[in-house]
Amino acid sequence: MRSSLLSLVILFQFCFVQTLPAQEKQIAPENDQCIKCHTHQTITFENTLTKREDKRLMNPLYILDKNHFAQGVHGRFKCTDCHPAEYSHYPHKAELKLEPLSTCLDCHGGDARYASFQFEKIDEEFQKSVHFQKSGESFTCSKCHDQHYYQAKSRNSTEVGDIVLFSNQMCMSCHSNNNKFQLISDSLKPALAQIHEWLPNQELHFKNIRCIECHTQVVDSLSVSHNIMPKEKALKNCVECHSKNSMLEASLYKYKNLQGRSQKGKLHTIIANKAYVIGAYQNNLLNSVSIILFLVVLTGILIHLIARIVKK
Amino acid sequence: MTHVHKIYLYPLWLRIWHAINALGILILITTGITMQYSNPAFKLMNFELAVNLHNISGIAVSVSYFLFIIGNRLTHNHTYYRLKLKGLYTKLTLQIVYYTYGIFKNQSPPFPISEKRKFNPMQKVAYLIVMYLFVPGLILTGLGLLFPELILENIYQLSGIFLTAILHASLGFLTSIFLIIHLYVASIGKYPLNNFRSIVNGYHDTNIH
Helix, strand or coil, rough: CCCHHHHHHHHHHHHHCCCCCCCCCCCCCCHHHHHHHCCCEEEEEEHHHHCCCEEECCHHHHCCHHHHHHHCCCCCEEEEEHHHHHHHCCCCCCHHHHHHCCCCCCCCCHHHHHHHHHHHHHHHHHHHHHHHHHHHHHCCCHHHHCCCCCCCHHHCCCCCHHHHHHHHHHHHHHCCCHHHHHCCCCCCCCCCCHHHHCCCCCCHHHCCCCCHHHECCCCCCCCCCEEEECHHHCCCCCCCCCCCCHHHHHHCHHHHHHHHHHHHHHHHHHHCCCCCCCCCCCCHHHHHHHHHHHHHHHHHHHHHHHHHHHCC | EEEEEEEEEHHHHHHHHHHHHHHHHHHHHHHHHHHHHCCCCCCCHHHHHHHHHHHHHHHHHHHHHHHHHHHHHHHHHHHHHCCCCCCHHHHHHHHHHHHHHHHHHCCCCCCCCCCCCCCCHHHHHHHHHHHHHHHHHHHHHHHHHHHHCCCCCCCCCEEEEHHHHHHHHHHHHHHHHHHHHHHHHHCCCCCCCCHHHHHHHHHHHEEEC
């Protein structure tokens, strides 16, 4: 029950954030023909057998949210950049569905323009992950990264909450949805709330850190770690995050901090630090003031004590 | 000729409250430091244990605080905390002069303990600040951190949790400073252990010449 409620909250937040108008972003005009049908709930077509016009419900899986698509990293793409060019003819041939789609590495692999994102390294890490180990090639990038709507949040967003929401929604899209979960497993989705019962302030953790913080091995050179570990290896040691050298600095806050420092200076990052993690947040100024105050009190007491003993 | 006169200054309920409060606050300070300065290389205590102990002691100290307030209202104990602003500056000066000079000259304290006066003006001010400002502040911010959904998400540019946690840690630090001074001041007197004995058996010894 708690798990479903949590998923609903995350889903609601996700929808709310994601359905904001695309503002200036427009999708490629070449897609107009596709969008005419694929953004509507119904489809009207000429039935060649009955020779009548039929109006039917569109398969929900084939309905595109065009505003959401326009905001994604592929928002300026033509549909036929990834889908077979034959889709430009209607009615679409049934066997087109069986054709394998382009994979991420087909475009991103071995291309100097994307070198900094290290797609090959990501693939290497992903192949060590429990997802690949259990499902092999059938676990494609798109299982988590929906090509239509994917946004590079962890790199571009300055809002930690936004990064967390977007990232956790990727995990929750299967781990809180039995239909999708069973695409890769014979069992039912895990009871997330019960499994994480040991975690104090569970909802606060779910809302403020990404699942991957504990469920992946952090690789410094990668923006986002892709080696999702088996659940037995998940991090359960509080001080990995709750300490001065918090692991979160190398993962969740990495880009936020780097951006903040370069754009607004270090001071701003400290003042506008919207995150508070017990143990990880240690303000140098407050630390120094407290140590000085502590030493002044101790010194005062010591002098007073010595004077009392001497004057006795 | 000097003889010792005993005043029953600390009734049983107050001593029980004081003991619970003292134990709770010591645990809160230890676990609070463990969490605030947690370091995997130097572990004072397991982090998870510190969190649980801090939560339990925090609730225990909060409940005992309300019992203290009720006890104060039901008995005449609250009268010891009454502070008259008129002449306060002079009284505080007298007490400061005693602590920094007179005490070393074997002068008598300007505000000796009696049945009607448990605290000198400096103690009154300190206890009023700690018991009616710091502790309630710690309880409120502590409750906020225990139930973060109660806290405003953002206050202007800053996270509500961030502000609450900073306030909680700062008040906790100031309370621990108070504790150190409190323990030291308790050792002042003819015999350093007298006041510690008093808070256990309830009787305060005064010397009558």
